Amino acid sequence: MEHLLEVRDVTKIYEGGILANHNVNFTVEKGEIHALVGENGAGKSTLMKMLYGLEDITSGHIYMNGEELKFSSSKDAIDHGIGMVHQHFMLVDSLTGAENMMLGLKKTSFISNRKRDIEITNEVAKQYNFDIDAGRRVRDMSVGMKQKLEILKILYRSAQLIILDEPTAVLTPQETEELFERFLDLKKRGMTIIFISHKLNEVKRISDRITVLKGGVTKGTYLTKDVSEEDISNLMVGREISFDYDKPEVKPTETVLKVSNLKYVDKFKVPKISGVSFEVRRGEIVGIAGVEGNGQSELISIITGNMKAIDGQVFLNGKDITHESVGNIRKTGMSHVPEDRMIDGCAPEMTVQENLTVSNIDTFSNKFGMIQNGKVKEFCKRQIEEFNVKTMDENQAIGSLSGGNIQKVIVAREFKADSNLLVLNQPTRGVDVGAISFIHSKILEMRSDNKAILLVSADLNELISLSDRILVMHKGKIVGALNNSPKVTEQELGLYMLGLKKQEGLG
Amino acid sequence: MxxxxxxxxxxxxxxxxxxxxxxxxxxxxxxxxxxxxxxETPGLAIQKLMLGPLETKRSFFNVIVRAIPLVFTGLGLTLCLKSGIFNISSDASFYMGAVVATAIAISWPLPNIVHQTVLILAAGIIGGLISMLPVIINKYTKVNPVVLAIMANSIFYYFGLSIISTFFLEKSGSWGSYKFPDDARLGTMVKGTSLHYGFVIVIFVTIFVIFLMNKTSFGYKVRVTGSNPAFAKASGIRTGFIILIAQFIGGAIAGMGGAIEMVGVYKRFQWQTQTAYVWDGLLIYMLANGNPTFIPLTAFFIAYLRVGAEIMSRAADxxxxxxxxxxxxxxxxxxxxxxxxxxxxxxxxxxxxxxxxxxxxxxxx
Structure with a gap:
């Protein structure tokens, strides 16, 4: 049988040699809802951009109905009946819904006919059971309506294959539910849908088959009814090796970080953190688990001073740092390994040496602000050796190193800053196995050195093998505080993460 | 292997x-x-273009004199651009620097050396303040700093011009201000050429910028901020403050350049058209790949070509x-x-x- 779409050995290398997809293979059948899941940075969006003609393919082939596709722009993709709803809306805010519908169409007349446009839009909307106000300007529409308009736009261009890139990320549960009903309706009409998400419950609810991507490589395609959410999450995170460390006995002493009743609401007025309180003491590793998007990133951003809470306090070493600047928080004694190492963790064009010293450069300069080069060089050489960074020398640009080595440089910088609290956000994401176990050993070393460590990770295995206590976040709240000795199981963590199990009386 | x-x-x-x-x-x-x-004489034209400046001592030193303002704007731009802001208001700083220098030279009698020092420093301060404007206005209005910088270039050109026309214009002969007193001018360094003492100052400023950018924690912070502002912020660098100071220093260098050009080369203020040094500065900055060490070299190269072209036009058709x-x-x-x-x-x-x-x-x- 012929597949509607077949992706064979597709590789994509971005400028600067970043490998986003490597020999990706998967097929899509006509009339199915096919989910594409994977962590952030697994290469989902890149793959879809290639399917839609937005990015060119470095090597490999894409076939549709047996015919090879060679797109030079998204127009070609639209002509082949492929439509895409992007993560961020591609609508013109100042135009009405009907005007957005007509944009870029060939058959429109030179002089626009507003009344006719609105009629057509309403007709199409009615045909597919979508409820939108075609005469309203896009900027006055709700997020849910914008989403529907995007899909209608694609339907009106007679697409047979619709790609949806995390369509529910900005929707409320009710809007999501309505959208899913429309999807199932479209499926009945013979439409094929590729649905990208990392919300596993949604994927499980509406998809027929699931393809898992990890680190730019396909991990396989499964029938949705054959796999559980836990199975998918294991495949997404991947666990080729199990970490089993001998943790030395360390008695936690005084409290270093105290978070009390923290609250945060994002710009869509969605509460992201609703009253979180916890403590981290010297000599313990506190892990934070949770399905992505349940408030962990926001929590870390607030603790590290990169975002401001709307309510609640953060204390570091007994000092209120809720409203302090990042620089002052660091001086008070916090180190931070950020989630996205290429954006917040390093300056890719600068050298390893410069990246190693950025947050503590003032300790290397004399009172005139002059950098003591000898001291810096010696420090860098020592760190490169101690952290086993594979680089030509300290003057190589950090962007040319592999992910694992970049991460080691960042970890070296933060761990050597001599602070009491280490905040580690996904410290081993997208890093090779060797670097993972090395970074883990360093984290445990820091624990023995009596540092307080807050660890956020999507890798449950990592959390379980390192943490002394694990806090589970669900919908902006801590729903479980688990003592990790004896070790908790991934299954139990999973139950809390999905909100199926809850401890009462937590913040 | x-x-x-x-x-x-x-x-x-x-x-x-x-x-x-x-x-x-x-x-x-x-x-x-x-x-x-x-x-019609391509051989002669090419020869004059390439070797003309080397023919006489005078024309060779002319190249250096032409290179001096280019080095100043190039170095000034280095600080502005390295901080990640495309602030090309150096022309405003440069022109106003020359205006301030003219004003002080004519209306404020001071002893030799003190006079030059005061007028160059004053020009620097004014130039620096002007250069901060695009960034400050951008913070409150969110207008693109490039647009603001280009607007500043125009506004300060007319502003400076009106100051000269209103207060310092000599009402006889061709358009120009009163003559500068001798104790305000930078003297000739090498007899029989136009090389002035601004050459010494430009060497010091070049060394200062190289040192500042590569050897101090301030320069380091500027580079990190320009290279990846999100990272700089996450590392605790006060990016807003660093950017502002970088603009001030960059503008100050351009302003000093304007003053030195004015009292070094000219006898009176005669700039009736908008200067275009910022575009030359950009060219030099780009050729030097943003490295201040190479800026004197690329400035010399461009000045050499220009002097060569002038000699060529005199000799060939x-x-x-x-x-x-x-x-x-x-x-x-x-x-x-x-x-x-x-x-x-x-x-x-x-x-x-x-x-x-x-x-x-x-x-x-």
Whole structure:
């Protein structure tokens, strides 16, 4: 049988040699809802951009109905009946819904006919059971309506294959539910849908088959009814090796970080953190688990001073740092390994040496602000050796190193800053196995050195093998505080993460 | 094996420099071809263009004098651009620096040396403050700083011009201010040439900028902020403050450049048209690949071409504007990121595929 779409050995290398997809293979059948899941940075969006003609393919082939596709722009993709709803809306805010519908169409007349446009839009909307106000300007529409308009736009261009890139990320549960009903309706009409998400419950609810991507490589395609959410999450995170460390006995002493009743609401007025309180003491590793998007990133951003809470306090070493600047928080004694190492963790064009010293450069300069080069060089050489960074020398640009080595440089910088609290956000994401176990050993070393460590990770295995206590976040709240000795199981963590199990009386 | 790897890597490290030189050579070649077509004495024209400045001592020192303001704007732009803001208001700083210098030179009698010092420093401060404006206004209005900078260039040109016309215009003969007193001018350094003591100052300023950018924690913070502002912020650098100070220093250097050019080369203020030093500064900055160490070199190169073109136009049947054409091509080639880019792209792809395969091999084993 012929597949509607077949992706064979597709590789994509971005400028600067970043490998986003490597020999990706998967097929899509006509009339199915096919989910594409994977962590952030697994290469989902890149793959879809290639399917839609937005990015060119470095090597490999894409076939549709047996015919090879060679797109030079998204127009070609639209002509082949492929439509895409992007993560961020591609609508013109100042135009009405009907005007957005007509944009870029060939058959429109030179002089626009507003009344006719609105009629057509309403007709199409009615045909597919979508409820939108075609005469309203896009900027006055709700997020849910914008989403529907995007899909209608694609339907009106007679697409047979619709790609949806995390369509529910900005929707409320009710809007999501309505959208899913429309999807199932479209499926009945013979439409094929590729649905990208990392919300596993949604994927499980509406998809027929699931393809898992990890680190730019396909991990396989499964029938949705054959796999559980836990199975998918294991495949997404991947666990080729199990970490089993001998943790030395360390008695936690005084409290270093105290978070009390923290609250945060994002710009869509969605509460992201609703009253979180916890403590981290010297000599313990506190892990934070949770399905992505349940408030962990926001929590870390607030603790590290990169975002401001709307309510609640953060204390570091007994000092209120809720409203302090990042620089002052660091001086008070916090180190931070950020989630996205290429954006917040390093300056890719600068050298390893410069990246190693950025947050503590003032300790290397004399009172005139002059950098003591000898001291810096010696420090860098020592760190490169101690952290086993594979680089030509300290003057190589950090962007040319592999992910694992970049991460080691960042970890070296933060761990050597001599602070009491280490905040580690996904410290081993997208890093090779060797670097993972090395970074883990360093984290445990820091624990023995009596540092307080807050660890956020999507890798449950990592959390379980390192943490002394694990806090589970669900919908902006801590729903479980688990003592990790004896070790908790991934299954139990999973139950809390999905909100199926809850401890009462937590913040 | 290891040695071979090292060598290969080094070549790609110098990719930027090789590309710039290739762009220079290619554009020179193009200009030669054009000269061949339009000139009746192409041999003489090319010879005068390339070697003219070396023929007399006077013309050679002329090249240096022409290079001095270019170095000032180039260095000033280095600080502004390195902080990540495309603040090209150096022309405003430069012009106002010259106006301030004129005002102090004419209306404030001071002893020799003190007079020059005061007027150069005052020009620097005014230049620095002007250069901060685009960033400050941008913070409150969110108007693109490039637009603000270009507007500032226009506004301060007319502002400066009206100051000169209103207060310092000599009402006789051609347009110009009163003459500067001798104790306000920078004296001639080498007899029989136009080289003035601004040359010494430019050397000091160059060393200062190189030192500031490469050896101090401030310069380091500027570079981090320009290279990745999100990272700088996450590392606790006060990016807003750093950017502002960088603009001040950059503008101050441009302002001092304006003052030095005015009292070094001219006897009275005569700039009735808008100066265009910022575009020259950008050209020099780009040719130097943003490295302050190379700025005197690239400034000398551009000044050399200009003096050469003038000598050529006197000797042969060509206009000196041919150099403007040459500059255009150089800018186009240096600025176009895709020029010779395929070499780097191919190299990068090979490296990352190799890496991926090695990692997969490692994971399988």
């Amino acid at each position: 290891e040695k071979k790897n090292r060598k290969k890597f080094d070549i790609m490290n110098y990719f930027g420099a090789i590309r710039t030189i290739a762009a220079l050579l290619l554009s020179m070649l193009l200009v030669f071809v054009i000269i061949l077509f339009v000139s 060509l206009d000196p504007e041919i150099v403007t054409f040459l500059q255009g091509i150089i800018i186009l080639l240096v600025a176009s990121q895709r020029f010779l880019y395929f070499i780097k792209k191919r190299h990068d792809q090979k490296v990352s595929l190799k890496q991926a395969e090695a990692e997969e091999g490692g994971a399988a084993a």
